[in-house]
Amino acid sequence: MTDTTRKQAAPCGAWTSPITAATVAAGATPLSQVLSDGGEVYWLAGRASEGGRNTLMRLRDGRTEELTPAPFNVRTRVHEYGGGATLVADSHIWFSNFADNRIYRIDRHGADEPVPVSEGGDKRWADFVLDRAHRRLVGVREDHSAGGTYPVNTLCALGADGTETVLVDGNDFYSSPRISPDGRHIAWLCWDNPHMPWQGTELWLAEIGADGTLLDGRLVAGGAEEAIVQPEWSPDGTLHFVSDRSGWWNLYRYTHGVVHPVCRRAAEFGGPHWTFGNSMYGFRSATEIVCTYIEDGVSRLARIDTGCGKLAAIETPYQEIRELRVAGDTVALLGGAPTLAAEVAQIDLDTGQRDVLARSIEQLPDVGYLSVPESIRYPSENGRVAYAFYYPPTNKDYAPQPGELPPLMVIGHGGPTGMAASTLKLATQFWTSRGIAVLDVNYGGSSGFGRAYRDLLKGQWGVIDVEDCVAGAQHLVDRDLVDRERLVIRGGSAGGLTTLCALAFHDVFKAGASYYGVSDLKGLDADSHKFESHYNEYLIAPKASADRVYAERSPINHTDKLHRPMIFFQGLDDKVVPPPQSEVMVCALRARGVPVAYVTLDGEGHGFRKADSIVRTLEAELYFYLRVFGIPVPTSLPAVEIENLPA
Template sequence: MRKDTPAVTTRPLPYGSWPSPVDAAAVARSEATPGWPGALDEEVWWAESRPTEGGRVALCRTRIDRPDEPVETVLPAPWNARTRVHEYGGRPYALTRGAGGSVVVFSEFGDQRLYRYAPDTDLRPAPLTPHPEVACAHRYAELIEGPGGDEVWCVREVHTGPTPTDVTRSIVAVPLDGSAAREPDAVRTVARDHHFLACPRLSPDGRRLSWIGWDHPRMPWEATLLRVAPLRDGRAVAVRTVAGGEDESVVQAEWMDPATLCCVTDAGGWWNPHQLSLSDDGGVEREPVNLVRRPEEFGGPLWQLGRRWVLPLRDGRVAAVHGRASTRLGLVAPASGGIVDAATPHTEWWGSLAVAGSGSGGDGGTVLGVAAAPDIAPEVVAVSLADGGWRSLSRPRSDSETTGDPYARWLPHPEARVFTGADERDVHANVYPPRSPEHSGPRDERPPYVVWAHGGPTGRSPMVYDLEVAYFTSRGIGVVAVNYGGSTGFGRPYRERLRGNWGVVDVQDCVSVARALVEEGAADPARLAIRGGSAGGWTAAAALAGTSTFRCGTIKFPVLDLAAWRTGTHDLESHYLHSLVGPWPDARQRCEDRSPVNRAESVTAPFVLLQGLEDEICPPDQCDRFLRRLRDRQVPHAYLTFEGEQHGFRRESTIRAALHAELSLYAQVFGFATDAPTVELRS
């Protein structure tokens, strides 16, 4: 493990009590991150979350040919470009050309309708889709321009009844003239196929449509099908399956030419890009060719619609986000399988590629993506295909060079580690030791450590610039983010360790990492904590109920009762337990035995419980029942609820309150002083 040597000028103070400029307000401001870049010639757009504006998502733009122009917020408050498809959302907008310049079509969070807006000519956005009888019952995501330029095509999700699983989905065409806002029948169904749909893509000649589909009880990282159909009168006909299957996950497909698809599939155990050649009748002409046969991931879990890890370019190469644990941007030569990585300092790239510039992917074109590093906050990055040069579009370096990062000296120096877990299995984790330029811990004291369990559970904790981590490490509290068995980024076998073992493998791996840090002398065994949100909240609660390793925990918007969650959560995850725990009703007893709500009497460690009151994924009633079971147990705890918050916290006030509560918990349990407001722990 990396050992940071304190400067001789540092002053010893008890771990946890170090003064730090990284306050909760700074963390909240840092959550204003960009995503979903897109382009129209030289004009580059992206979505940007704004905690200081009530958590809304704004749309921004700039031009790659005018580097001195400031970034423009195109969509002003209170407009909120965010879709609720699958509740986790996805790409909320598409760009097209209009008579007066660029036009954006976006999903408005408040009513989930699509709106058209030409920022250079329109006073305000105009609706394109009808207002449903039930608010937000029609939702739209992953918008693309239709073949004639007068429509947008997208995935539509329609909620048809009172239960979360009363849902239908289809690929639809929405006219850009606004007629469908008055005449709902003007929205044309292009394809109605599997229960879940993703990745609609038009072939370059506009004659075929491809998409990905799957059905309950499968999740998209378990088994999907790649479907292709010719178009007749604007509708898909004679649909064929060209890739995917029972034990194969196709997560993306893009057209390379009118008869060739590049699809990302894990048929070989890793999400690798494959080339599919199609015959005239829509079938597969020959076996798929793995373009880059590497034990690396070129894809990820489809939690959100619209992800693009690979993108064919006009010069024949393929831009690709790839790696193990961390990711890079590379250019793939399909003929040789060689990859040339972009020479940027970023160590993590998201699956959100796009192309811009007059070359549109050929010489002189530009690849766009969102990238970060431990010392670089997430930013929209433009990489030139002509010379490999790069620059940030969302955070121009001229600005940062002038002002500097006020928190740079307080950032942790993380290290990616592989620990040995139960049954001698590898457990991946990112370790963030305490770090301050001004203070160090007493020689005879070891620091407290908090184990972070990520959500999903099919997900991953990237090692990037994160002021939320620095909020704790700069005060003398170590953080270790565990990518427990079931995480992505390490191949399908690692991902499938959690099959049938949710609440077992994840907890064991978190405990193993915490104990390993203690054995190394890096952490104080009497001051270990665990925290997590969503599925990570489940792991944190299960660890407190089933082990004695952790002295306290922070549980955020968690799953606490598997049987109730199965029928109370949203449609996407309503059958998730089929793989995580076992088929229902055979796994009923297993669900009851593992659920923290049924093991509340085993919880003795103090905790804080944080919950959004509008959460449709992990509803607050689970927290209420868990606390009722603890009513006579005399366990110190605090329960904070937040109006207007869904799954995950977006508002500045909520982020600040949640961090204050968490730090206050650690201060009270571990016995150090802090400047955070004290949150009362009641028994």
């Protein structure tokens, strides 16, 4: 039995930890898309051991059931990021299958095999709802069969006989079709390039005719400078939605042709539409809303009296609530906290009783190996304030050697309109339990802090985000918490660009890791899919001046300024940031004699889902840092080829 009364002094980074790469890969089950219907709760669970397959789960009579056995993969690639891949309504369940893009139906009360109800192929579906009056689904259809540069997106109906009928077209993007309780009206969101949905969207409303066509379509709210998310109907047929017209994503309702605020607060009751099917509020009754909102990067659960707009807290242990569904007197949600991995839970709104239905990690490590983050605010460039979560090194068996300060890993999240949260992640604890501090940065441009903070990144991607990461590292150095000579930065996708720019244009970080990161902004434009095809016009510059700014800001054009060791990870099936984005950087560093490693993964796209991929990348990154900083490398750790690094 380990004697925990005295800790062994050992080099930071070389501490032995029970949180291995295999633990990270096997221990975390991705959970998403919580649904509640007829007193039953459903959710999607990712299976890393099955190639990242998503399967639909249900709790019934105290037992957890899997409803979509292999090889079915409940996932859609509409907008490439997907979401909204399943629907539970009345006596059936519908879901989109990733392999063939077909929608399948199963009887929710029986054990029948899934039956295909759509054509699939080049037509992808997401975010479908049931139109009971016309015995059809209505959803977002993304048609890749036309052969143009980009697919055609529409709101489309899918009849019981498989007939597809376009209901609304002409806009570049659609989402969130929602049918009123009496079945007579439908609301939806749409937007057009060059806008992203968190910049400007429109909320439309129409009547559903007797023959199923839409009549009297009219604009309810939104425009080029107003971002709307999650339209929903209250039980009495009042249309509600979340808008950032005040500078914060707050709740509104539409009655008698007029938009009224429901609850005014400097907080976020919605989030950026990266994926379909997100939900941050629901109705307990026509006069009571149960919601989650974000203040200073922390989620809270509350109820709103729609008559007076009063917000009343509901106590939970969660600091991140990603989505929720309200059904009667219960709410089902996906939540997490610093010592609580993401879990699906059901809360009784009358008694407060919380029942956990599924955990992303069934067996948590001993709390003595878990680092609890500190939420910090710190000064950045030009008087700005930035936000982050600081995780100190934590291991009940080890302490730094006398006089030693730990290395620091700075993480820039993806998106870049994303958000770092404090929910327990084994991938973070993998580093902290080995003696490496972590700073997870919510740089300017992150969601969760209001529109003004989100818009800081307008025209400044590769600048503001980088400055805030650099300032965060310097802040911890100034507090004597970390070793200024062992600062590393890592990031994926947009965070990969942050990593590359930090290493090219600043001399603070001593090494870096890029996971499918952007290196060539012009190349990203050329290769990008429809959803993000104009994103750089907002993040970087309008097309008229883009070439100059792209050249100034793309790390591939500044490899002469890169002299710190780097490791690159790239999925070979990535359509969002294709492999050439990494390959050109690797070749440039190799030619210049800079230490570099390149790890490619077959069968992986934008984000790694397979268990062996997770193990391989984590172990490779750890090996890389240990070698670069001269920290003893365990013999059990697989070696990675690092070019230009002396033995």
